[in-house]
Amino acid sequence: MSRYNLDYLDELEAEAIHILREVAGQFEKPALLFSGGKDSITLVRLAEKAFRPGKFPFPLVHIDTGHNFEETIEYRDKMIARIGEKLIVGSVQKSINEGKVIEQTGKNASRNTLQTVTLLDTILENGFDACIGGARRDEEKARAKERIFSVRDEFGQWDPKRQRPELWNIYNGKIHKGENVRVFPISNWTELDVWNYIRREKIELPSIYFAHQRDCITRNGQLMAASPFLNMDEEDIVVNKKVRFRTVGDMSCTAAVESDADLIDDIIQEISDSKISERGARMDDKVSEAAMEDRKKGGYF
Numbered sequence: 001m002s003r004y005n006l007d008y009l010d011e012l013e014a015e016a017i018h019i020l021r022e023v024a025g026q027f028e029k030p031a032l033l034f035s036g037g038k039d040s041i042t043l044v045r046l047a048e049k050a051f052r053p054g055k056f057p058f059p060l061v062h063i064d065t066g067h068n069f070e071e072t073i074e075y076r077d078k079m080i081a082r083i084g085e086k087l088i089v090g091s092v093q094k095s096i097n098e099g100k101v102i103e104q105t106g107k108n109a110s111r112n113t114l115q116t117v118t119l120l121d122t123i124l125e126n127g128f129d130a131c132i133g134g135a136r137r138d139e140e141k142a143r144a145k146e147r148i149f150s151v152r153d154e155f156g157q158w159d160p161k162r163q164r165p166e167l168w169n170i171y172n173g174k175i176h177k178g179e180n181v182r183v184f185p186i187s188n189w190t191e192l193d194v195w196n197y198i199r200r201e202k203i204e205l206p207s208i209y210f211a212h213q214r215d216c217i218t219r220n221g222q223l224m225a226a227s228p229f230l231n232m233d234e235e236d237i238v239v240n241k242k243v244r245f246r247t248v249g250d251m252s253c254t255a256a257v258e259s260d261a262d263l264i265d266d267i268i269q270e271i272s273d274s275k276i277s278e279r280g281a282r283m284d285d286k287v288s289e290a291a292m293e294d295r296k297k298g299g300y301f
Contacts, residue, residue: 009197013046015186018169019148020050023058023183026173030058030130030183031088031123032276036072037248039134039186042194045203046185052062058132059086062210063119065111065250067229070284072248075206107231108220110252119151124181130173130181138190139278148187154178170237191246191273191278199264211244213261222255246271246278 023030034040047056062076066247079085092114095101101114123131136146147163149171164172173181186194198205217236224230226238229252243256243274244267247276261267271278 002093002248003137007192009200010048011187012186012193013123013197015188016043016046017168018049019049019171019185020132020182022173022288023132024051026107026171027181029127030132031126031128032056033119033134034060034062034076034087034133035051036062036068036076036206037134038198038209039136041203041205042186042197043132043134044079045201049081059088059113059126061088061090061122061126061128061131063090063115063122064092065115066091066181066229067111068140069206069208069225069245069248069251069254071206071208088126089117089124092118093181094118095121109231110250112250112253115250116156128180129175130183132183132185134186135184136189136191136194137187143198145205146182146184146187148184149173150184151175152180152182156180158182191198192268195264195271199268203281205226208245208248209267211242211259211266213244214256215239216241216243216256219255223258224255225251227251258299288294 013086032040032043034044044060051057053265060080064073076087092101093115095118096103101117104110104114122128135146137146145160145163146158147166149164149166150158151162151164153157153162154176166172175181189197197203215238216223217226217230217232217238218224219230223241223243226232226236229250230236241256241258242260242262245254245256246258247254259270263271
């Protein structure tokens, strides 16, 4: 008998497609959380492989802080036009206008943490019982604790003690009314796996992932893109540097890295040589040792 052998990217892809199909089979109203970052873009490609030539059995949901990189929003709109799927946008600005959240003030103000309320409102308004996300276990220690099917209570809160066993790729999506599940199909992927998959699949990405010239300031030891969202003052000196972004989030909390890597092969080599994790460029993770876990317990992605 001949053996059917898969390389490691094929195995990761097959697992992720299986998980996406489990979501479609177990839940009534799932959604795919889309940030415009490489991980959620990879999820879209995996969903295409899982469900084409049919339509996705879920909409894409973007929680828009209003402080996104312009390149990310342009990419999002172009991609939605290409794939012809439904996009639902939850607006943090709307949450602020309605008095549900209070805009932070001060030099290090960010809208990143405000996304939680907007996300939970969007889940409630649309009746979503599962939200697919692109989190990976290698990103951060709190995410390493999470199962692929992660149950959230009726308040959207995550309790690590309520994690369910996942043996032999069996996923339990049973929930009580009001609860929902966050599903992470690429939990077992690493940053390098994602980039190798992007290279193999020839997936287009927002230009900010590649080295480019940009006006920056140094804030808390990190290079931040100069923008009005940073509450800049006379102490902030703008310098033009060649940079790229390893992770994409709100402009007020996402730092750049100096880089000459303008091709995917160069980026893969750069990541292989780096001793700093991808989330090392996220200011919101540096608030405290348990910053991510605290946000997740409050309902964060």
